Amino acid sequence: xxxxxxxxxxxxxxxxxxxxxxxxxxxxxxxxxxxxxxxxxxxxxxxxxxxxxxxxxxxxxxxxxxxxxxxxxxxxxxxxxxxxxxxxx
Amino acid sequence: xxxxxxxxxxxxxxxxxxxxxxxxxxxxxxxxxxxxxxxxxxxxxxxxxxxxxxxxxxxxxxxxxxxxxxxxxxxxxxxxxxxxxxxxxxxxxxxxxxxxxxxxxxxxxxxxxxxxxxxxxxxxxxxxxxxxxxxxxxxxxxxxxxxxxxxxxxxxxxxxxxxxxxxxxxxxxxxxxxxxxxxxxxxxxxxxxxxxxxxxxxxxxxxxxxxxxxxxxxxxxxxxxxxxxxxxxxxxxxxxxxxxxxxxxxxxxxxxxxxxxxxxxxxxxxxxxxxxxxxxxxxxxxxxxxxxxxxxxxxxxxxxxxxxxxxxxxxxxxxxxxxxxxxxxxxxxxxxxxxxxxxxxxxxxxxxxxxxxxxxxxxxxxxxxxxxxxxxxxxxxxxxxxxxxxxxxxxxxxxxxxxxxxxxxxxxxxxxxxxxxxxxxxxxxxxxxxxxxxxxxxxxxxxxxxxx
Numbered sequence: 014x015x016x017x018x019x020x021x022x023x024x025x026x027x028x029x030x031x032x033x034x035x036x037x038x039x040x041x042x043x044x045x046x047x048x049x050x051x052x053x054x055x056x057x058x059x060x061x062x063x064x065x066x067x068x069x070x071x072x073x074x075x076x077x078x079x080x081x082x083x084x085x086x087x088x089x090x091x092x093x094x095x096x097x098x099x100x101x102x
Numbered sequence: 103x104x105x106x107x108x109x110x111x112x113x114x115x116x117x118x119x120x121x122x123x124x125x126x127x128x129x130x131x132x133x134x135x136x137x138x139x140x141x142x143x144x145x146x147x148x149x150x151x152x153x154x155x156x157x158x159x160x161x162x163x164x165x166x167x168x169x170x171x172x173x174x175x176x177x178x179x180x181x182x183x184x185x186x187x188x189x190x191x192x193x194x195x196x197x198x199x200x201x202x203x204x205x206x207x208x209x210x211x212x213x214x215x216x217x218x219x220x221x222x223x224x225x226x227x228x229x230x231x232x233x234x235x236x237x238x239x240x241x242x243x244x245x246x247x248x249x250x251x252x253x254x255x256x257x258x259x260x261x262x263x264x265x266x267x268x269x270x271x272x273x274x275x276x277x278x279x280x281x282x283x284x285x286x287x288x289x290x291x292x293x294x295x296x297x298x299x300x301x302x303x304x305x306x307x308x309x310x311x312x313x314x315x316x317x318x319x320x321x322x323x324x325x326x327x328x329x330x331x332x333x334x335x336x337x338x339x340x341x342x343x344x345x346x347x348x349x350x351x352x353x354x355x356x357x358x359x360x361x362x363x364x365x366x367x368x369x370x371x372x373x374x375x376x377x378x379x380x381x382x383x384x385x386x387x388x389x390x391x392x393x394x395x396x397x398x399x400x401x402x403x404x405x406x407x408x409x410x411x412x413x414x415x416x417x418x419x420x421x422x423x424x425x426x427x428x429x430x431x432x433x434x435x436x437x438x439x440x441x442x443x444x445x446x447x448x449x450x451x452x453x454x455x456x457x458x459x460x461x462x463x464x465x466x467x468x469x470x471x472x473x474x475x476x477x478x479x480x481x482x483x484x485x486x487x488x489x490x491x492x493x494x495x496x497x498x499x500x501x502x503x504x505x506x507x508x509x510x511x512x513x514x515x516x517x518x519x520x521x522x523x524x525x526x527x528x529x530x531x532x533x534x535x536x537x538x539x540x541x542x543x544x545x546x547x548x549x550x551x552x553x554x
Contacts (some may be wrong), residue, residue: 019111023529047106058109071167089113093104098358099351100108101423 022086024055119324129307151205179305180216180405188228199239215305217248240285252292259545268483279508292492315372320356331396347536375429376420380440382523389442399450410463432465438525443526472525486533
């Protein structure tokens with residue numbers, strides 16, 4: 014089972030570190046990261062494996078949302094099924 | 103394969119274009135709760151609903167977290183209560199309404215629908231008592247919705263029921279006049295009612311349905327409007343294609359959520375209702391889609407044609423995205439719940455007559471329309487008869503949810519707040535249809551050959 018974490022907002026120091034820190038804490042394995050910084054806008058999409066998670070998925074979502082609020086970023090954590098079902102026949 | 107564009111598109115639809123799952127609705131059969139002792143029947147009803155739907159809200163919230171998509175309402179639909187009331191002829195059916203309210207409070211759902219009677223060919227035991235009790239039931243409860251089916255293509259229109267419903271709609275509004283006549287907003291009169299509708303106020307659980315199942319109603323007018331906005335010079339058939347593709351994506355979301363809910367709750371999956379259901383929120387309006395197609399304002403000449411195309415394209419796109427489609431499926435045009443419709447009604451461009459024409463080509467009917475408080479019950483009945491005739495002849499579902507604004511005049515507004523929005527009060531014709539309505543009887547079913 015995999016999930017997608019997207020981070021969009023103003024660039025600052027240590028975003029990737031803090032996001033992956035929460036992943037590591039909860040046993041979530043980062044598979045792939047796409048990241049770009051345009052002027053000072055930061056955009057990252059992270060594909061993670063949640064099979065070995067030691068917490069409930071809702072806790073990961075809440076953890077990321079509150080990190081986003083703290084850093085002034087918009088962070089969404091969603092199960093990959095939503096993208097697969099919406100964009101594939 | 104996941105790609106960046108698709109991921110960002112999904113997030114944009116949810117964040118900026120108001121995409122949501124409008125409702126997951128659990129349909130529960132109450133046929134096994136029938137008892138000649140009304141107190142026993144009520145206890146069985148309460149116990150069954152709580153046993154089946156106790157986890158509905160928590161499950162909905164879990165799915166919201168998992169997929170990051172809001173599920174705005176969690177609802178329950180039940181077997182038409184008139185069937186239970188039939189077994190207790192000397193008791194007031196309002197006891198059932200109060201029981202449903204108690205169950206709604208315990209489960210934490212937004213609405214329970216099914217305080218209903220099906221009288222399209224005639225009244226059976228329990229039907230008339232239930233219909234007469236609707237004003238009181240909707241007055242003393244908050245989250246209960248009621249519907250009455252008064253006609254069908256196969257049986258014609260029961261004009262005796264139409265006459266009574268005019269009185270009932272008016273009385274329901276009067277009893278809740280201190281709350282902006284909210285009672286009438288929870289009451290729908292149908293022709294060709296469907297048995298698996300997840301949307302309120304008309305949801306009930308038909309007798310042909312399984313014991314318990316999960317339906318999903320999707321939304322997403324904002325997504326369709328923004329998709330069209332990217333192609334200002336496209337031809338109409340190109341627009342239809344864009345709508346189909348967008349409806350496919352929206353419906354897939356509904357299918358995913360429904361399948362997941364059915365899995366978590368251990369209840370069979372019923373249907374996805376492919377609907378564009380607007381809300382009063384900015385950017386969530388069906389009227390604005392029509393305006394995006396090229397109308398200066400919804401309600402002007404050309405509106406019926408645009409709506410017909412929209413409604414058809416939504417169905418064509420959605421039907422492939424779901425394993426089972428049902429309910430009311432199509433574009434909804436509830437006036438008070440749609441920012442663009444409200445503006446058009448205030449401006450006088452969108453009239454009752456134009457709305458009636460629009461209902462011939464789209465989902466449902468005259469929905470959430472406030473009319474002057476001095477409207478006569480016969481005029482309400484006549485509006486119901488007109489709308490039912492459109493449904494009967496065109497083999498489609500039509501409905502009337504009129505709100506007589508007691509003590510108010512045309513040009514004023516009723517404010518409901520929340521999803522129900524605000525309704526500009528519309529003028530009605532002052533010539534009486536009373537003699538026609540008072541004749542009673544039945545309009546015979548139409549023939550379906552020699553079509554013209």
